[in-house]
Amino acid sequence: xxxxxxxxxxxxxxxxxxxxxxxxxxxxxxxxxxxxxxxxxxxxxxxxxxxxxxxxxxxxxxxxxxxxxxxxxxxxxxxxxxxxxxxxxxxxxxxxxxxxxxxxxxxxxxxxxxxxxxxxxxxxxxxxxxxxxxxxxxxxxxxxxxxxxxxxxxxxxxxxxxxxxxxxxxxxxxxxxxxxxxxxxxxxxxxxxxxxxxxxxxxxxxxxxxxxxxxxxxxxxxxxxxxxxxxxxxxxxxxxxxxxxxxxxxxxxxxxxxxxxxxxxxxxxxxxxxxxxxxxxxxxxxxxxxxxxxxxxxxxxxxxxxxxxxxxxxxxxxxxxxxxxxxxxxxxxxxxxxxxxxxxxxxxxxxxxxxxxxxxxxxxxxxxxxxxxxxxxxxxxxxxxxxxxxxxxxxxxxxxxxxxxxxxxxxxxxxxxxxxxxxxxxxxxxxxxxxxxxxxxxxxxxxxxxxxxxxxxxxxxxx
Numbered sequence: 001x002x003x004x005x006x007x008x009x010x011x012x013x014x015x016x017x018x019x020x021x022x023x024x025x026x027x028x029x030x031x032x033x034x035x036x037x038x039x040x041x042x043x044x045x046x047x048x049x050x051x052x053x054x055x056x057x058x059x060x061x062x063x064x065x066x067x068x069x070x071x072x073x074x075x076x077x078x079x080x081x082x083x084x085x086x087x088x089x090x091x092x093x094x095x096x097x098x099x100x101x102x103x104x105x106x107x108x109x110x111x112x113x114x115x116x117x118x119x120x121x122x123x124x125x126x127x128x129x130x131x132x133x134x135x136x137x138x139x140x141x142x143x144x145x146x147x148x149x150x151x152x153x154x155x156x157x158x159x160x161x162x163x164x165x166x167x168x169x170x171x172x173x174x175x176x177x178x179x180x181x182x183x184x185x186x187x188x189x190x191x192x193x194x195x196x197x198x199x200x201x202x203x204x205x206x207x208x209x210x211x212x213x214x215x216x217x218x219x220x221x222x223x224x225x226x227x228x229x230x231x232x233x234x235x236x237x238x239x240x241x242x243x244x245x246x247x248x249x250x251x252x253x254x255x256x257x258x259x260x261x262x263x264x265x266x267x268x269x270x271x272x273x274x275x276x277x278x279x280x281x282x283x284x285x286x287x288x289x290x291x292x293x294x295x296x297x298x299x300x301x302x303x304x305x306x307x308x309x310x311x312x313x314x315x316x317x318x319x320x321x322x323x324x325x326x327x328x329x330x331x332x333x334x335x336x337x338x339x340x341x342x343x344x345x346x347x348x349x350x351x352x353x354x355x356x357x358x359x360x361x362x363x364x365x366x367x368x369x370x371x372x373x374x375x376x377x378x379x380x381x382x383x384x385x386x387x388x389x390x391x392x393x394x395x396x397x398x399x400x401x402x403x404x405x406x407x408x409x410x411x412x413x414x415x416x417x418x419x420x421x422x423x424x425x426x427x428x429x430x431x432x433x434x435x436x437x438x439x440x441x442x443x444x445x446x447x448x449x450x451x452x453x454x455x456x457x458x459x460x461x462x463x
Contacts, residue, residue, distance in 0.1 A: 028156025067399025090117025328373025
């Protein structure tokens with residue numbers, strides 16, 4: 001029988017997920033800055049997906065392996081904690097050196113190192129939440145993690161604007177490689193947060209000690225690389241139905257989001273600022289506007305994640321995710337129609353260091369749909385997953401589920417350069433429309449996904 005786990009207070013659940021703040025701050029910096037950094041270093045638009053291969057490739061190679069290894073780890077630091085610490089140190093170093101890149105090769109190489117660190121941390125962290133919490137608190141745990149994702153990425157996207165509007169930094173002050181000073185400072189902040197928040201979580205909410213039965217099972221498990229790969233293959237072969245049912249959703253969902261992350265700033269540069277010149281002041285304004293949009297939709301996602309906890313329990317994570325994906329897809333279809341007409345930003349957006357966003361109020365429609373979609377993406381699929389997998393294989397299945405995230409990203413990186421000019425006319429606005437259609441397709445696929453059956457007080461209950 002499954003071991004009874006102590007229920008944690010809301011504050012302890014928040015503290016155990018604080019490390020996700022640093023981890024997702026790093027991802028937010030990547031999403032908001034890597035395309036501009038590559039552009040400032042002279043990258044061609046069609047090659048951007050190839051330059052972003054580091055994320056999906058390291059996720060594909062690292063996460064399932066680390067997830068399986070963490071299931072078999074029994075150390076003085078815990079089962080998952082050693083991986084948190086190794087990954088956090090790598091992430092901090094990658095963030096520190098990234099804005100000092102002097103060439104596309106250097107930036108792309110550092111991104112591989114940075115993403116390897118992020119991925120070493122990611123799946124053991126999700127497994128840690130599942131390990132530590134009673135099943136009745138899974139919604140709270142994973143949607144709290146989603147909330148931290150929204151908060152962290154909101155802060156990451158907004159940091160350059162805070163430096164400009166809150167502290168008076170010159171947005172056009174750049175180094176010898178055209179990378180702004182505000183980008184250097186933002187990445188330094190991320191480097192500090194990456195290691196400090198992970199340390200706080202593992203010290204304040206340590207892992208539960210393994211039971212004698214769990215220790216015996218780990219001790220008896222073979223430790224060779226071949227055995228680990230065999231475990232991953234066995235888990236794929238025995239994959240729970242809910243995971244198989246979400247495969248198509250993951251394909252369309254993550255392909256669509258990758259399109260937005262790679263071409264959002266370029267689309268806004270064209271439609272609002274009427275520029276394709278990556279070295280111009282107008283493109284730097286487009287970059288800040290896109291970062292402010294990212295900050296706002298992630299902040300909305302932060303709020304929405306908490307609101308989704310009772311909704312997921314009442315209506316089911318599947319239905320909720322289907323609706324949120326549809327809204328996100330519709331918002332991307334609307335984005336290219338936002339024009340360059342501007343007005344004076346109101347006091348609220350000036351106070352929030354988002355005057356460009358406040359001057360283009362139509363972008364709030366986009367932010368609303370993306371915020372709900374992103375909150376759901378980072379929470380509801382994991383609610384379905386956690387209720388569908390055997391507890392003793394949580395790490396390996398979390399890693400395999402991440403393969404269903406990174407494979408669509410890999411497919412995007414390899415296929416999109418082939419269609420960007422022939423099919424989409426080399427126009428980033430058409431790329432955004434293409435991504436919106438994919439998110440709508442992801443919503444439709446949720447019709448065939450089943451919510452897990454939850455046990456509450458010994459009685460089976462539909463999730």
